[in-house]
Amino acid sequence: MKADAQQERPGHSVVALTIAGSDSGGGAGIQADIRTFAAFDVFPTCAITCLTAQNPAEVAGSLAVDPGFVALQVETVCRAFPVAAVKTGMLYSAAIIEAVADVLKGLGISKLVIDPVMVATSGARLLADDALEVLRGKLIPMAEIITPNIPEAAVLCGHSIESHAAARDAAQEIGERFKTACVVKGGHLPRAAKQPITDYLFDGSVLIEFSSDPVAALDTHGTGCVFSAALAACRANGCSFSESVELARTFVAEALATARPVGKHVPMNLSSMTPR
Numbered sequence: 001m002k003a004d005a006q007q008e009r010p011g012h013s014v015v016a017l018t019i020a021g022s023d024s025g026g027g028a029g030i031q032a033d034i035r036t037f038a039a040f041d042v043f044p045t046c047a048i049t050c051l052t053a054q055n056p057a058e059v060a061g062s063l064a065v066d067p068g069f070v071a072l073q074v075e076t077v078c079r080a081f082p083v084a085a086v087k088t089g090m091l092y093s094a095a096i097i098e099a100v101a102d103v104l105k106g107l108g109i110s111k112l113v114i115d116p117v118m119v120a121t122s123g124a125r126l127l128a129d130d131a132l133e134v135l136r137g138k139l140i141p142m143a144e145i146i147t148p149n150i151p152e153a154a155v156l157c158g159h160s161i162e163s164h165a166a167a168r169d170a171a172q173e174i175g176e177r178f179k180t181a182c183v184v185k186g187g188h189l190p191r192a193a194k195q196p197i198t199d200y201l202f203d204g205s206v207l208i209e210f211s212s213d214p215v216a217a218l219d220t221h222g223t224g225c226v227f228s229a230a231l232a233a234c235r236a237n238g239c240s241f242s243e244s245v246e247l248a249r250t251f252v253a254e255a256l257a258t259a260r261p262v263g264k265h266v267p268m269n270l271s272s273m274t275p276r
Contacts, residue, residue: 013043015081016236018229019074019100020089020117021050021062021126027267028222029089033229035270039251040233045081047073049100050092056221056265059126064092067099074103085111085236087228088139094131101139111235114143115228116152136178145181145241146174147228150188164189168200168207175202181241185227187220199249203241210249217256218266226268227252 016037023029030046037044049070053061077083086109091097104112116135118127127135136156140146153170154161156177161170167184175182183201196211230251234244255268 014041014236015043015045015083016229016232017045017047017074017077017081017083017086018089018232019047019049019070019086019091020225021052021092022048023222024051024053025055025221027056027219027265028225032222032225032268032270033087033089036226036229036251037233039270040230040237042084042233042236043081045077045083047077049096050090056219056267062092062126064096067093067095070096071099071103074100074107078107083109085113085232087113087115087232089115089225089228090117090126091131091135091139092126093128094134097131097134097139101134101142104142110144111232112143113228113232113235114140114146115224116140116146116148116156117224118152118155140178140180143178143180144235145183145231145244146178147183147185147224147231148174149185149224153184162190164198167198168209171200171202172207175204180204183231183241183245185224187223199245201241201245208242208245210245212249212253215253215256217259219259219268220256221265222268223252223256226255226270 018033020033021029023031030048034044047070049065051063052059148156150161156174157170161167167186171182171184181203183199186198197214198209198211201208227248230248231244234247255270258269259266260269
């Protein structure tokens with residue numbers, strides 16, 4: 001290629017990395033993360049932690065990747081690309097969490113978004129029993145921001161969360177405990193039919209509430225993955241915590257609102273989204 005042609009190229013693409021499990025049904029995990037990164041004009045890279053046999057209704061089986069190979073994927077990607085932000089999803093085992101924490105610490109990754117995936121929408125456990133303490137003790141303290149839903153936040157706090165006031169307090173409690181920003185997603189809280197859904201962000205110093213009307217959706221599989229991936233993409237693009245949460249919430253809402261039937265399910269529409 002001629003030198004003048006090279007000079008006509010646009011600036012470098014922003015790169016993000018997702019470290020998560022593969023969803024053979026395509027609606028969550030690595031597959032959803034990649035599509036979400038691309039929707040935000042972020043070049044997607046990945047490291048797969050676990051293979052699953054699943055669809056939106058069930059996880060029929062899972063097969064963990066060797067922890068050393070997970071780390072090798074991360075190292076190899078980062079040797080070739082200037083990764084601006086990383087998100088983690090399904091990490092599955094204590095050994096994989098240890099490997100991920102060690103490799104990210106060695107690489108000096110600063111923008112780390114952790115989705116503390118513990119249970120699938122279908123109810124299947126996605127985190128081994130012995131992995132929780134490693135997640136809490138080693139990886140979460142490295143995070144820039146974590147994105148628990150209500151059940152996950154309750155596990156991290158060690159007590160139940162049954163009200164909006166408790167969810168708001170939990171965001172600050174988790175953030176201060178782990179010295180990170182935290183957004184507690186309020187979708188699991190009990191509410192009246194048309195009551196707004198509220199998420200609570202503790203950005204390290206202040207609490208911010210985000211409320212919006214619920215979206216009528218037949219299938220919510222993958223919403224947590226998409227939210228955290230959108231947040232990571234926004235952080236890679238230089239957005240603040242509050243801007244990132246707002247854009248991620250909007251993206252998920254639009255993906256649900258424009259969902260179309262595919263077979264027996266109505267997965268989120270991530271293919272035609274234009275982030276604001």
